[in-house]
Amino acid sequence: MYTNTFFKFQLLWTLFLITIHLTYQQSEKQLIIKTVAGPFTLTEGPHWDESTNLLYFVDIPEQKFYCWNPKNNKLTHTSFNSPVGVAIPIANKKNAFVVGCGTNVLELTWDTSANNTNPITKVIASVDTDRDDTRINDGKIDAKGRFWFGTMGEKKEEIIYKRGSLYRMGSDGIPKKMVSPVCISNGLTWNHKNDTFYYIDSPTRQVVSYDYDYNTGDINNKHVIFDLNNHNIPGFPDGMTIDEGGNLWIAIYDGGRVIQVDPSNGNLLKTINLPATKITSVAFGGQNKDILYVTSAKQKLTNAELQEQPLAGSVFSIEGLDVKGTSMLAYKMTN
Numbered sequence: 054m055y056t057n058t059f060f061k062f063q064l065l066w067t068l069f070l071i072t073i074h075l076t077y078q079q080s081e082k083q084l085i086i087k088t089v090a091g092p093f094t095l096t097e098g099p100h101w102d103e104s105t106n107l108l109y110f111v112d113i114p115e116q117k118f119y120c121w122n123p124k125n126n127k128l129t130h131t132s133f134n135s136p137v138g139v140a141i142p143i144a145n146k147k148n149a150f151v152v153g154c155g156t157n158v159l160e161l162t163w164d165t166s167a168n169n170t171n172p173i174t175k176v177i178a179s180v181d182t183d184r185d186d187t188r189i190n191d192g193k194i195d196a197k198g199r200f201w202f203g204t205m206g207e208k209k210e211e212i213i214y215k216r217g218s219l220y221r222m223g224s225d226g227i228p229k230k231m232v233s234p235v236c237i238s239n240g241l242t243w244n245h246k247n248d249t250f251y252y253i254d255s256p257t258r259q260v261v262s263y264d265y266d267y268n269t270g271d272i273n274n275k276h277v278i279f280d281l282n283n284h285n286i287p288g289f290p291d292g293m294t295i296d297e298g299g300n301l302w303i304a305i306y307d308g309g310r311v312i313q314v315d316p317s318n319g320n321l322l323k324t325i326n327l328p329a330t331k332i333t334s335v336a337f338g339g340q341n342k343d344i345l346y347v348t349s350a351k352q353k354l355t356n357a358e359l360q361e362q363p364l365a366g367s368v369f370s371i372e373g374l375d376v377k378g379t380s381m382l383a384y385k386m387t388n
């Protein structure tokens with residue numbers, strides 16, 4: 054009798070373990086990670102344009118801006134004469150983009166259906182004009198159509214600390230300094246209520262939040278909401294986006310992963326490993342905004358590391374996350 058019950062228990066326990074195992078395998082299996090473009094040197098700033106169903110991204114040191122059409126897998130690019138940190142469509146203007154290039158904010162005119170190595174550009178504004186050791190890095194558009202972008206200290210590929218700033222540029226085209234100094238201005242996004250701004254200065258290894266005034270665009274009351282040190286995560290937080298549920302998705306540079314974080318309590322919800330260590334940024338895209346596009350870099354990898362991660366520098370897509378993103382916005386210009 055005793056042995057019989059014990060046997061039954063054993064059997065049930067085994068079945069339970071098998072179920073857990075299969076469920077785990079199943080949920081892991083549902084994630085499909087593909088390479089959609091590259092590898093390039095340092096891809097960054099993925100932007101899904103839902104009005105055209107195109108994915109944009111930059112290759113910073115190669116001074117290129119790419120457009121990828123998932124429908125026909127066509128890739129086109131345009132190029133600049135300085136490192137390009139960010140490029141985003143301008144609202145209500147055909148073939149027009151706001152671009153952070155070197156320390157200039159440009160208006161680019163480019164018909165993305167063909168490559169153009171000598172596009173028309175116009176300087177809208179210049180930042181960090183008192184120094185020559187910074188360049189514009191990541192940027193994004195807020196709910197009112199303002200362009201937020203930051204700079205980082207960099208000379209001859211060496212990072213220089215505390216030389217950068219975060220700027221906000223409204224429709225008047227005049228940048229205003231919002232946070233200074235910063236080291237490497239990176240990920241930025243806002244919550245759905247439009248009252249909180251999330252921001253990453255990579256070397257701090259932290260994600261911070263600010264109260265955000267939707268009408269004025271002002272920010273204040275900084276709080277640390279996530280610290281890599283408290284979770285034993287290697288590397289640096291880089292690009293960032295937010296999902297429909299209000300959770301943050303953060304690319305971990307030199308950490309080979311993307312993490313999902315609940316900003317309300319700082320809980321680490323999910324970790325997705327990728328076949329490259331230098332993960333630079335993330336954006337939701339696809340017709341249903343349920344594909345996570347992930348950019349990466351191969352710069353500064355040793356030959357041995359490059360052999361281990363031949364896909365480094367690619368743009369990846371992750372499908373099967375069961376999570377949706379929200380609309381990525383375009384820059385609103387006065388004319």
Ligand SMILES: *[C@@H]1O[C@H](CO)[C@@H](O)[C@H](O)[C@H]1NC(C)=O
Pocket residue numbers: 119128129130168
């Ligand atoms: C345009 O550039 C892409 C890379 O962005 C390249 O694959 C393609 O061959 C180029 N097309 C032409 C016509 O040169």
Ligand SMILES: *[C@@H]1O[C@H](CO)[C@@H](O)[C@H](O)[C@H]1NC(C)=O
Pocket residue numbers: 196197245246247
């Ligand atoms: C926040 O701004 C976005 C973009 O303008 C808008 O679609 C959304 O409705 C706003 N959210 C709230 C809660 O007002």
